[in-house]
Amino acid sequence: MGVPYFTGRHTQMAGLRNTHEELTSAAIDLFLANGYEETTADEIAEAAGVARRTFFRYFRAKEDAVLPDHEGCLARVRELLERNDSGESPFATLTRASHLVLALYAQDPAKAVRRYELMRRVESLREREIMMTGRYQRVFAEYLYRVDTRIGDSDEDDDRLRHDVTAAAMVAAHNHVLRQWIRDGGGGDVHARLDAALDLVEAAMRGWQGENATDQGELLVVVARPGTPVWRLAQSIQSAAGSS
Amino acid sequence: MGVPYFTGRHTQMAGLRNTHEELTSAAIDLFLANGYEETTADEIAEAAGVARRTFFRYFRAKEDAVLPDHEGCLARVRELLERNDSGESPFATLTRASHLVLALYAQDPAKAVRRYELMRRVESLREREIMMTGRYQRVFAEYLYRVDTRIGDSDEDDDRLRHDVTAAAMVAAHNHVLRQWIRDGGGGDVHARLDAALDLVEAAMRGWQGENATDQGELLVVVARPGTPVWRLAQSIQSAAGSS
DNA sequence: TATCCTATGGCACTAAGAGTCATTTTGCGA
């Protein structure tokens, strides 16, 4: 078998023992009780009533026994971004992808809180989590690069910078919301909070301009007397916006 | 000795053999020639004419033999942020910190290019690098949280979100500039490029608003006939901005 | 010369992770 790691395989009927689940909960229990480094893969396997080798068939590394199934989630995110069926904005699509990731935690708040407690004190787990967010960020940035090309004279490298920064900002907002939610004990509507945060990010990034940018926050006041033709208004607005 | 790893210790007189340098270059050579996983710490040590144990005295992990001295750089960044002597803006201080990190690569462009070649194909090294950027990002965000508190009615949680996003955006911009520079072969003035990129980030983040923000990019057009009192103008602008 | 102190070498040990093959379990069609 080529890729034996758990990504939805190992399908178990209801009622039968779910090795994956037993391994993760045994791992979290032992880690919380005896410490992370102090717990060996042997002990986890034994606690789950399974052989050591089996443990490493379900998880490619010790850390993965605690962390959520990012591999599978990343695959779903990629699929979502490649489908790209609706006519929504790139940012909106990435927002949906963010919710997909958030659901990975939100669907089991109690476990999320326990995991967080663990990650708070184990450096190695924090590192792994950071790595994963880096993966998402990269996928986001690449998606933007693919679909958010702009017509006109905009500099290509500047566009890529904007894509990288946007992806980083979105992931940071996601992580912020997730962390706050978990610290609050896992109550309330996380998804609504994520939407609010991403709205702020989108608003800020909408102000991203190339080198010939107009100043943010500038007020454009057009004074016209009644009876002025509308095209005249449009003309002066345009020229004012262009010559800042 | 408590912390034996290289952070400026192992001071060598000029002319004596610099074990650290020999180990890193031996490591890069062997990794590029035979692959990363295929090269053991034993072989690196032997190539540097040193014992295996010595290798792990200089580097806490195999990956660290290739990567730049992030540990020391992080310490310098922390020191810079804690000094906080000048009266510049938080963003400007973080910009200086970014330049500090950039210098870690810019001071030896040839080695940076070789390293990049290596990281391009070794997942484990990419992971380590992502981890390190995560560390910087965290330090940046914490700095903002410390010094960029705002007076008035601004929501605290919203502030922290802004700090997280700002830090992420800055680090993303830094990494973007660094990557582009390395891909271009390591020529030109990286530091100038970083300044340009961070200027764009600052401009975008300046547009960050709390929940009662007016829409970014929205144009407010006031039409008034000549002779209208100024207070009347102000009144309608205010009411229009408030009801968006 | 006696003595420190630091870098190094050498050795043993733990544990993570991968390869391999035999064995069991499970799903499914006849």
Place this chain on the structure above:
DNA sequence: TCGCAAAATGACTCTTAGTGCCATAGGATA
């Protein structure tokens, strides 16, 4: 209900990263 193919598991072995511990070499200092 039986039997078969595929998947899951168990039981080894092996390599290598990383650590702890102690001995030693060799330069600096009193």
